[in-house]
Amino acid sequence: MKELVRLCLLLVLVHRSEEQIARLLSNPCANVKTCGECIQTASVCAWCPDENFPRHSSRCELYDHFEATGSCPIDKIVHPQYxxxxxxxxxxxxxxxxxxxxxxxxxxxxxxxxxxxxxxxxxxxxxAANYPVDIYFLLDMSYSMIRERDAQARLISLAEDMSASMSKITKNFRLGFGNFVDKAAMPFIPWTDEMLTNRCPLKQGCRYPFDFRNLQKLTENPETFKTNMQKALDVMSQSLDDPEGGMDGIMQVLSCEDAIGWSDRSRRIVVYSSNSLFHLAGDGILGGAVVPNDGMCHLNGSGILVGFDLKMDYPSVSQIAAKVRETSTNVIFAVMENVYNLHEKLATKLEGATIGKLVGGSANIIGLVQKNYDTLRSRIExxxxxxxxxxxxxxxxxxxxxxxxxxxxxxxxxxxxxxxxxxxxxxxxxxxxxxxxxxxxxxxxxxxxxxxxxICDCECEKPGQEEKNSPKCFNGNGTFECGQCTCNKGRYGKECECDETELSSTQSLINCKSNVNSSIVCSQHGDCVCGECQCYPIRANSARIYSGRYCECNDYNCYYSFGQICGGTTRGVCKCGQCQCLPGYTGEDCGCSTKNDTCIALNGEICNGQGECVCGRCQCSKEGDYRGPTCEDCPGCPTQCSIYKGCAMCKVFGDEGYNSSYCRDNCKFVTAVNSLPERGSDPDITHCTHRSAATDCIRKYTYQYNDIDPVIKVQRLEECPKEFPVLPVALGIVGAILLFGIIALIIFWCLKRRSEAKEFAQFKKDQERARWQSDENPIYKDPTTHIQNPTYSGGKKNE
Structure with a gap:
C-alpha cells in the first residue's frame, strides 16, 4: 500500500512538473525584453509600461494573466488589436x-x-454568366506543322468553328493569333536561300524565318480573324533544328498587353499548338544571344519580334511561370503526340495550364480548346x-x-x-x-x-515618448521608455546599475549561467544583476524564494510523506528539491523508518518469522499464507479481531476507553459503512463482534488486507438487547393479584349467598311443615266433606 501511495505522489509531482513545462512552452511571452518585441511575438502577449510594476516580474506577459491577476492596470496594458x-x-x-x-x-x-x-x-x-474571354492562338506555322492540306483547311475554318463554339459559352469573347518559328541565327535556321528552299518545297517559297509575329490582335470580328488566318497560311517558314522558339512567343504574348489587346478584366487564354520541342534558357548562347531574357515586350510596329531576339536568350521555365502568374493567364497546350510528354511536364509548372493531344491535321483543336476551357471555367483557385x-x-x-x-x-x-x-x-x-x-x-x-x-512598435517607443538620462535609471545612465530603462553605452542591468568597465555584460551573463553553453540565465528563476543572480519569489507575495548561486534550488519542492514535506521536521528537511533525512529515517520522502520495532510480532519475532521488515513495515513472504502488519494472520490462525478492535471502536464510535492519539496515528484505514457483507461471501474478509460494556450492545466490524495494511470496515448501527418492561409487568402482576382477589371474594360471596339461600329455603320448608294452630285439637276432624266430579270442569265446585 505504501508503494502505491508513493507511486501516486510521484505521478502527481510529475503531472505538476509537466503542467509547469507546458505553461512555460505555451507562454511565448517569456524572456521578451522590449515592448516592440513583445507585441511581435504573439497576439496573446501584452506589455505593461506601468512604473510601479514589480521588478522581478516580466513586463511581457499573457494578456489574460494581467487581466486575471491585476498586476498591471487595465488602462495601461499595451495590447494592440487589428x-x-x-x-x-x-x-x-x-x-x-x-x-x-x-x-x-x-x-x-x-x-x-x-x-x-x-x-x-x-x-x-x-x-458569372457571359464573363469576357480573350483567346489567343499561338501557332507553330512551320512547314512541318501545316504542310498537310487538311491542317491548312482546319486552321482556315478555325475562326468560324471557334466563334460558334464560344457563343454557346459566353456572348462576350474575342479571338486573336500569332505564330512562331525560331531565332533568325545559326544554328537555328537555314543560313542560305538554297537550304531554305530545300527544307520548304512550296511553290510560293518560304518566308525568311522569324522568332515571333503577332498576326491578329484580339478582335470581336470572326471574319477578320478568318481573313488574317488565311493570309498567314500563304507564307510559311522553316527552321533548321527540331526545337522551335515557342517560349519566346509565349513571353511576348504575355508581356505585350497593348499589342495583343488583352482586356483589363477577362479570362485570358493562350492556345499553344506545335509538333516540335522548344528551346529554353541557355540554348540562345549557341546563336550569340547571351543576354538573359528580361521578360519585356519587344515587338516592333509590325508586331514582329526582331533584333532583340538575336540579343536575348530564350526565357526559362521559371520566367514563363512567373509571367503566367503575374498576368493571370491560362495556357492550353494542344500538341502532337510525339512531344506530348515534354509539354505535359511544362504544363505542371504553370498555374492554370492544361494540355491535350492533337490528332492528324489538327482536326480536334476546337474540341481541345472547348474541353480545356470548360475545365478552366468550372474551377476556381x-x-x-x-x-x-x-x-x-x-x-x-x-x-x-x-x-x-x-x-x-x-x-x-x-x-x-x-x-x-x-x-x-x-x-x-x-x-x-x-x-x-x-x-x-x-x-x-x-x-x-x-x-x-x-504594427511593429509600441506608441511608448516612438520618438518624443522617451525620457533620456532619466533619474529612474541608475544615476541617469539610461533612457526611460515603456516603463523600463534602456541603458546608455557602457551600462547594463534592469536599472543600468552595472558598469561595463568593471564587469562586461557578456561576462556578467556567463557568471549567472550554470552552463556557459546554455542560454538560460539564473535558471529562469532570477535576474542577473552585475554578475550575480537575484532570485525571484517562488510564488507571488511569498516569503519563499529560490536559492542557490544560480537560483537553481527550490527548497519547497520535495516529496511528501504522511501529509508533510519530507515527512515533517522530525523526519527530514528539503534542500534544493531533495529530502535530507534525519537519523532513523531514509527514502526520497524520508517516509522509511530504519527501526524495526514496529515489525515485532507478539511472539517477539520480526514479522513473526514469515517476512522481512522494510522501512518499518513487514513484507510477508509470498510463499506462505501469512498476512497482516506483522505477518501473524493466516487462514487457520486465530483472528486479529482483538488487535483491530481498538481502531474500530474509537474511530467510529469515539469510545474513550481507547487512547485518542493511537486512534489518530494508527487507524487511518478504518471506514464506517451502513452494512457489512454477509459471512462467507468473501473468504478474505474476517468478521468480528464486540459487546460494549457501557451499553451492552453488539458492535460488528470486518477486516481484510490490502497488500500489508488492513482495511477495516465498521457497521455504524449497534445491535442492542431490548429493555425488559418492568413497570408494565409489575402493574400487570399487581392488577392480576387484585383481580384474582376480587374474583375470589365474588366467588366466596356467591357461594355464601347460595349456601344461605339453601339454608333459608330449608328453613322455610321446615317451617311450613311444622305450621299448626295452638288452639286446635290435634285429633279433631272437620265434619265437612268435599266431593269433586272428575268429568266436570266448567262449573263451580260443589261443596
Whole structure:
C-alpha cells in the first residue's frame, strides 16, 4: 500500500512538473525584453509600461494573466488589436457587353495588424454568366506543322468553328493569333536561300524565318480573324533544328498587353499548338544571344519580334511561370503526340495550364480548346501574391456540406457561388511594413487586394515618448521608455546599475549561467544583476524564494510523506528539491523508518518469522499464507479481531476507553459503512463482534488486507438487547393479584349467598311443615266433606 501511495505522489509531482513545462512552452511571452518585441511575438502577449510594476516580474506577459491577476492596470496594458476596413466591396454580378462583371468579393480592404495575430476574412466567388474571354492562338506555322492540306483547311475554318463554339459559352469573347518559328541565327535556321528552299518545297517559297509575329490582335470580328488566318497560311517558314522558339512567343504574348489587346478584366487564354520541342534558357548562347531574357515586350510596329531576339536568350521555365502568374493567364497546350510528354511536364509548372493531344491535321483543336476551357471555367483557385513572411490559409465547403482545408473548388456551373474562409497571419516584421498583398483568382484578373500596415512598435517607443538620462535609471545612465530603462553605452542591468568597465555584460551573463553553453540565465528563476543572480519569489507575495548561486534550488519542492514535506521536521528537511533525512529515517520522502520495532510480532519475532521488515513495515513472504502488519494472520490462525478492535471502536464510535492519539496515528484505514457483507461471501474478509460494556450492545466490524495494511470496515448501527418492561409487568402482576382477589371474594360471596339461600329455603320448608294452630285439637276432624266430579270442569265446585 505504501508503494502505491508513493507511486501516486510521484505521478502527481510529475503531472505538476509537466503542467509547469507546458505553461512555460505555451507562454511565448517569456524572456521578451522590449515592448516592440513583445507585441511581435504573439497576439496573446501584452506589455505593461506601468512604473510601479514589480521588478522581478516580466513586463511581457499573457494578456489574460494581467487581466486575471491585476498586476498591471487595465488602462495601461499595451495590447494592440487589428483594424479592418472595407475599401471596395462590390457585389458579384454577371457580365454583358458594355458591363463590367464581378466574380470576386470583396475587392480591396485596409488591414492594420500586429505580427502573429491571425485575421479571418470571408471571400466570395460566383461563376458569372457571359464573363469576357480573350483567346489567343499561338501557332507553330512551320512547314512541318501545316504542310498537310487538311491542317491548312482546319486552321482556315478555325475562326468560324471557334466563334460558334464560344457563343454557346459566353456572348462576350474575342479571338486573336500569332505564330512562331525560331531565332533568325545559326544554328537555328537555314543560313542560305538554297537550304531554305530545300527544307520548304512550296511553290510560293518560304518566308525568311522569324522568332515571333503577332498576326491578329484580339478582335470581336470572326471574319477578320478568318481573313488574317488565311493570309498567314500563304507564307510559311522553316527552321533548321527540331526545337522551335515557342517560349519566346509565349513571353511576348504575355508581356505585350497593348499589342495583343488583352482586356483589363477577362479570362485570358493562350492556345499553344506545335509538333516540335522548344528551346529554353541557355540554348540562345549557341546563336550569340547571351543576354538573359528580361521578360519585356519587344515587338516592333509590325508586331514582329526582331533584333532583340538575336540579343536575348530564350526565357526559362521559371520566367514563363512567373509571367503566367503575374498576368493571370491560362495556357492550353494542344500538341502532337510525339512531344506530348515534354509539354505535359511544362504544363505542371504553370498555374492554370492544361494540355491535350492533337490528332492528324489538327482536326480536334476546337474540341481541345472547348474541353480545356470548360475545365478552366468550372474551377476556381485562389493563390496569394506578394505574401512573403505571411501565412494565408483557405477553407471552403465548395459545393458540399463539410468545411475542408482547400484553396480550390471544382465542378462549378454558371451561377454557382462559393465562399472561402481566409485566415491571414503576418509571421514577423521582416520586409516592408506597408505593402499590398493580393489574393488572386488563378486564370482571372480579379483579386482581393489587402493593403497591409504591420504594427511593429509600441506608441511608448516612438520618438518624443522617451525620457533620456532619466533619474529612474541608475544615476541617469539610461533612457526611460515603456516603463523600463534602456541603458546608455557602457551600462547594463534592469536599472543600468552595472558598469561595463568593471564587469562586461557578456561576462556578467556567463557568471549567472550554470552552463556557459546554455542560454538560460539564473535558471529562469532570477535576474542577473552585475554578475550575480537575484532570485525571484517562488510564488507571488511569498516569503519563499529560490536559492542557490544560480537560483537553481527550490527548497519547497520535495516529496511528501504522511501529509508533510519530507515527512515533517522530525523526519527530514528539503534542500534544493531533495529530502535530507534525519537519523532513523531514509527514502526520497524520508517516509522509511530504519527501526524495526514496529515489525515485532507478539511472539517477539520480526514479522513473526514469515517476512522481512522494510522501512518499518513487514513484507510477508509470498510463499506462505501469512498476512497482516506483522505477518501473524493466516487462514487457520486465530483472528486479529482483538488487535483491530481498538481502531474500530474509537474511530467510529469515539469510545474513550481507547487512547485518542493511537486512534489518530494508527487507524487511518478504518471506514464506517451502513452494512457489512454477509459471512462467507468473501473468504478474505474476517468478521468480528464486540459487546460494549457501557451499553451492552453488539458492535460488528470486518477486516481484510490490502497488500500489508488492513482495511477495516465498521457497521455504524449497534445491535442492542431490548429493555425488559418492568413497570408494565409489575402493574400487570399487581392488577392480576387484585383481580384474582376480587374474583375470589365474588366467588366466596356467591357461594355464601347460595349456601344461605339453601339454608333459608330449608328453613322455610321446615317451617311450613311444622305450621299448626295452638288452639286446635290435634285429633279433631272437620265434619265437612268435599266431593269433586272428575268429568266436570266448567262449573263451580260443589261443596
Amino acid at each position: 483594424k479592418l476596413e472595407l475599401v471596395k466591396n462590390d457585389g458579384v454580378v454577371d457580365g454583358d457587353k458594355g458591363k463590367q462583371p464581378v466574380q470576386v468579393q470583396p475587392q480591396e480592404i485596409n488591414l492594420k495588424v500586429r505580427p502573429n495575430q491571425p485575421v479571418d476574412l470571408k471571400l466570395i466567388f460566383k461563376q 485562389f493563390l496569394p501574391k506578394n505574401s512573403e513572411n505571411i501565412t494565408i490559409d483557405f477553407k471552403s465547403k465548395c459545393k458540399g456540406s463539410a468545411l475542408v482545408v482547400t484553396n480550390k473548388c471544382e465542378g462549378l456551373e454558371i451561377g454557382d457561388q462559393v465562399e472561402f474562409d481566409v485566415t491571414l497571419n503576418v509571421n514577423n516584421c521582416a520586409g516592408k511594413r506597408k505593402r499590398s498583398v493580393q489574393i488572386s483568382a488563378v486564370g482571372l484578373s480579379e483579386q482581393l487586394t489587402v493593403n497591409l500596415d504591420v
